[in-house]
Amino acid sequence: MINFHDLHTLKSFQALKTLPIPSVADNFTAIHVEEQNIDAGGGLTYNYSAKGVNEELLEALQALADEQQVIDKYELLLSGEMMNTGEKRKVLHHLTRAQQANDVIHEGTNLRQFYHHEQKRIAEFAQRIHTGEITGSTDKKITTVVQVGIGGSDLGPRALYLALQNLYLNKLEAKFISNVDPDDATAIIESCDLERTLFILVSKSGTTQETLANQNFVLQAAKKQNILHYDVMKHMVCVTSQTSPLAKDDRYLASFFIDDFIGGRYSSTSAVGGVILSLAFGAEVFEELLIGAAEADSQAREQSITENAALLDALLGVYERNIKNYAATAILPYSQALSRFPAHLQQLDMESNGKSVNRDGQAISYATGPVLFGEPGTNGQHSFYQLLHQGSDVIPLQFIGFTHSQCGVDYDYEASSSQKKLNANLIAQIAAFALGHTNNENMNKNFEGGRPASLIYAQQLTARALGALLAHYENKVMFQGFIWNLNSFDQEGVQLGKVLANDILHGNASSTVNQLFQIIQ
Amino acid sequence: MINFHDLHTLKSFQALKTLPIPSVADNFTAIHVEEQNIDAGGGLTYNYSAKGVNEELLEALQALADEQQVIDKYELLLSGEMMNTGEKRKVLHHLTRAQQANDVIHEGTNLRQFYHHEQKRIAEFAQRIHTGEITGSTDKKITTVVQVGIGGSDLGPRALYLALQNLYLNKLEAKFISNVDPDDATAIIESCDLERTLFILVSKSGTTQETLANQNFVLQAAKKQNILHYDVMKHMVCVTSQTSPLAKDDRYLASFFIDDFIGGRYSSTSAVGGVILSLAFGAEVFEELLIGAAEADSQAREQSITENAALLDALLGVYERNIKNYAATAILPYSQALSRFPAHLQQLDMESNGKSVNRDGQAISYATGPVLFGEPGTNGQHSFYQLLHQGSDVIPLQFIGFTHSQCGVDYDYEASSSQKKLNANLIAQIAAFALGHTNNENMNKNFEGGRPASLIYAQQLTARALGALLAHYENKVMFQGFIWNLNSFDQEGVQLGKVLANDILHGNASSTVNQLFQIIQ
Incomplete structure (x- = not known):
């Protein structure tokens, strides 16, 4: 029997709220870097050693996944159940x-x-x-x-x-x-x-x-x-x-x-x-x-959160959103080829889970989908990373990286190749965000650290790895929708603007709206 | 005599906090659409009729600008004073x-x-x-x-x-x-x-x-x-x-x-x-x-906030950030030509004001620069607008629009041109965000409204208008830095990652960092 409950009514969520929040820096150790990896399919691996977890938290997140029957709901969706409740459609x-x-x-x-x-x-x-x-x-x-x-x-x-x-x-x-x-x-x-x-x-x-x-x-x-x-x-x-x-x-x-x-x-x-x-x-x-995507879909059926990258990614996102109260997430691919991948994820995530009612259309009281944004590294480092490091709000970070470049052309400059520099920067950023750096003399050079990051990585950005990456995020977003008890598959929020635009075009808009339209004519 | 004070110590800011928050929908009337326009230079106009202001609030914001001596600080900067306090440099x-x-x-x-x-x-x-x-x-x-x-x-x-x-x-x-x-x-x-x-x-x-x-x-x-x-x-x-x-x-x-x-x-x-x-x-x-930028710079010297688009834009942004507690801002140009303009503003704003210490290097207690993101409309409407309309957090919106296209090629389809459709959508979105739409039967079709938007517009996106647009945002960001008492002109937050990346490349990194670097080798 599968039940649909709002997040705040779950015992496991209430328990999660009472847990002490683990330190990001404490978890970021050489042993955890080695251990906290999950096969995400398609040659991808998800590393969460800079995520600020401990055994107690992972158990609580597992309990949340279990109580909310997240994987059972995924199986239900795969079986052809009508999971798009708003539009009464299957999700296939x-x-x-x-x-x-x-x-x-x-x-x-x-x-x-x-x-x-x-x-x-x-x-x-x-x-x-x-x-x-x-x-x-x-x-x-x-x-x-x-x-x-x-x-x-x-x-x-x-x-x-x-x-x-x-x-x-x-x-x-x-x-x-x-x-x-x-x-x-x-x-x-x-x-x-x-x-x-x-x-x-x-x-x-x-x-x-x-x-x-x-x-x-x-x-x-x-x-x-x-x-x-x-x-x-x-x-x-x-x-x-x-x-x-x-x-x-x-x-x-x-x-x-x-x-x-x-x-x-x-x-x-x-x-x-x-x-x-x-x-x-x-x-x-x-x-x-497609093969890569299917591999990620298959991995996402695991009930254990330490075997299921998309599920753990989803749970950590909910934890950061609803317990740590972080409002945004940054997508940071260290690959120029993924220049528009954050824009795709922006739609995928924000259109799916930017909702304020549950799957039955009842208002909910907790925060749902965060703002998503991002640009490729190292470009972003020279842009908005300042705020990520020292801004007043903490923003969790999703890094993506690859061992090898796609073109295979590279040159050494000052004893290292561009690809090596790219990845050294990627790793350095994760460490800088996690650990920070104390400077009491010059507070503008002080870094608090404690800014959680995950890393999805593969040998190379091939079609297979890309399919898995795509599916990883689709499944993560779907899981978060289940945890928040949303319908992640409709988008009624885009309708009102369409109706009003047609009103303007057909001369049926209000005087205020017409006035505003006139100033741009 | 020019003084530098943290925002929370200002009388005018304390007064602002006690004001009732005006409704966005109430301000959005035909008369205000006509009246609430400011010449921003370069042929640009800034309209704030969907911003949720009233006389009382505008007076309080003027008082804040005056007490914080925002325009005087701009004049000081123009005169060649060392305003980049961290790096001890002029800002020219x-x-x-x-x-x-x-x-x-x-x-x-x-x-x-x-x-x-x-x-x-x-x-x-x-x-x-x-x-x-x-x-x-x-x-x-x-x-x-x-x-x-x-x-x-x-x-x-x-x-x-x-x-x-x-x-x-x-x-x-x-x-x-x-x-x-x-x-x-x-x-x-x-x-x-x-x-x-x-x-x-x-x-x-x-x-x-x-x-x-x-x-x-x-x-x-x-x-x-x-x-x-x-x-x-x-x-x-x-x-x-x-x-x-x-x-x-x-x-x-x-x-x-x-x-x-x-x-x-x-x-x-x-x-x-x-x-x-x-x-x-x-x-x-x-x-x-350059001429357009200079025109915007000139407009930005006005002391009156209803004559100074960059200053009012800055003040409303601070109001939304520190009184209404909104964490992000969306940049929504209805012009495909501005496809990468939001990415530039992301750097401009987040690198300038993503800070947690004041211009003297002392920790501050209030929120500073928001997350900035955006894509051109109408594309964004089919992407992340769902969250903007119905997400759990309110995100203020900065619309940009132009009467005429750049290429001048257009065709009618269903009795209107593409350019007319583009601008009808732009105006419809502003109205939809401001006014919302009640649907108590289907709550997933209910729109709360009250989501504030501004509109910067011009006849056409020419070099002059673009220069003014660029300068408008530069000046807005600078003004916000003055209001928050930040140094908007350094970026120490990007240094730590550089140092750690060099440590990795030269074999000087910690065992944890080396371990993480190894997994991607």
Whole structure:
């Protein structure tokens, strides 16, 4: 029997509140550095030796995970239970990396097979583009692919593309149009040779305002170029649900499908990420990413928190949010390839758990999702780290690092390579945050320390490691949603603005709103 | 007589604490939308009608500004007083847009003339590159310029370049290498035709580890390409201080100078931003940017808070941080061109005011700089806005918008253009955050509202408007530093990590740190 309780009603949470808060510096010892590692799948390891834990705290967190039945709820979700309570939908993004999951049957359809079938169709399509079997409408080979989508149809796929761009052969160059700002579409379209460009229109509902406006933008811009024999619809595929208006439009060169059980911010491993990544790098690279994600999903089924990186990461985050009262978390990848990964996690986390009502729609009294932000190191060190070290609020830190670079090109300068400098900085920062440094003479050079950090690391940022990293965070966010008793899978908070924007566009806004709109006309 | 007092000791601050907190929704009326606008210089206007103010609060904030002598301290800074107390330096970035400033003489040198002289040297150099008078070492015309720098030598110039790239003719294409991650340099170098590329090495001290490693990277990569008659130093200019080791190296094609009175995060209007922007767009575009910045600087001298946008913005930020206890601020530009402007502001604000000691090095008890983060709208709406609308913490919002797009290309879709949709969304969001929407039946569709927003707007994002926008935030951050009694111009919090990284690289780290370094080897 699985029960859903608000966090503050749990005995284990009340017990957690009474525990003394362990020191970060005390836990950060050579032995713990060696011991406090968890296999996170896909070649990733999660190290929590700079996290300020002790045996007593870990036991209390295990009790919280157990009482809140976090892993049982994950199993329920995997089994196809309707876990998106607000929208009354299943939550099936794990099935898109189907290796570890059970079959889920919905209205007579085996959805694991459905997602897998789409993945195979994508692989075949990508190959036909790569071999030149499918060309543009003027018989030229396709060299560029442009994803037209916003939110989950943009941030995740874009972050993943950038993350792999320097490691794998780029069979096609990928670009992205997301913003309804006309300058976004104009700049990208002008940078493309339309005869050699394929557009991927991505909208689950087929009604996303920005994406339809940008599709129209592409159509109009193509018309204006007036290229002989050019047919823009032969350069356009769509990714949508089978019930959307787009699915009924047979002018697309091809259509690939997802369904209502794949939330936008969880859709990178579905056709939403699959088409562009398979076109850019080949279907086998996307397959590797799915394998890594599946490995992380599998690790996340462990009941023991010291065997389950995503679960421990989630619990420590809740502890920092609700017991230590920290309001934000920084994501700090020491890899330029992950430059947009924090922006993806920002959506994933803040849109999932930035809520004030529980899964049944009742108001809750405790803090939920934190603000997430971050930039790659070492760049961030020369930017906002000042506040992280000496600001008035403590901000927990999530470091990500890799032994080897992607390009494999490196040079020594002053007796060490750039990669070695990168990782020396990464490790030095963790130590500096944990331990601090006392300077009573010059208080502006005094560091309190006690600022907790975790480190996720792997040998190299491959497609497999990246898939696992993606899934690690998806699962962490899902677990936190279970612990806070939220529905992490809807986003009603984005609706009001949409309604008011349409009111303005159709002349139905209030006088105050109209007045404000006028000042920017 | 100017006095420096901690915030909590001020009578006006104690009075502020006793005031009732005005409602955001109450202030947001058609009349206030029209009235609550301040000229911010450069064609920018600051609107605070969704900020939750009333007469009483504005009077109390004016009293705070007066008692803390905020504008007098700004005048002191402009006059050349040593306001960077930690490093015992003047703070002279305003002088780089010298039109409004007094002369400042330091050890016999007129520094306004010095900065202006460098600006003229840059303009001449840029013209000689543009006309082809100066070519690469193999006599080919320069088409690409790459800035090699990190922190303030990267984020500001990069954000400004991206902001203007679609409006002005690109005389040269600009790229950036910042991270010590070898993949950053490798990817950029491989994308360049070295014979047609000019590198700008930017380091005030001439000792920045990342930048010197990346310079070496360029040198080694060029050597490897083994291009006949190619001389890499004839493709490299430097921006540094006259006392740095780089200044003594006469192998550079040219050297341009700043000095210790220009802090990295305040250096975009000095040679640090000037060389790359003048090369990319022409010196006249950079000059326009300086004019806009100077206009904002001039507006910021007003004592009245309802005539001084930067000052009111600063005071409202302090009110939200120290009275309303909000921990973060979101920067939301409705312009894709400003995609990296929030990352620049993140450094500017968090590195300046993320401090826990006052300007004299004494510990302070109140909250200082908030976490800053943001992405362009409408993209952000499909990402983290869920948390902004319905999360457990209130986050004040700084919207930025423009009447016209930059490219001027637009199409109607469903009876409105993309630009109109963009701005309808912008205005709708401000209203949604301020007013909320009650839904007692479905609490997940209930919006509390009361979430304060400001709007900075202009006709178009030109170089002049951008300069003013940059200066607005520089001045806001400076004013907040004065109010909190901080030194906003040093960054001692970044030193400890540097020291520990060198310890690791030289084998001097502790066993715990070495152990952690080993796991990622």
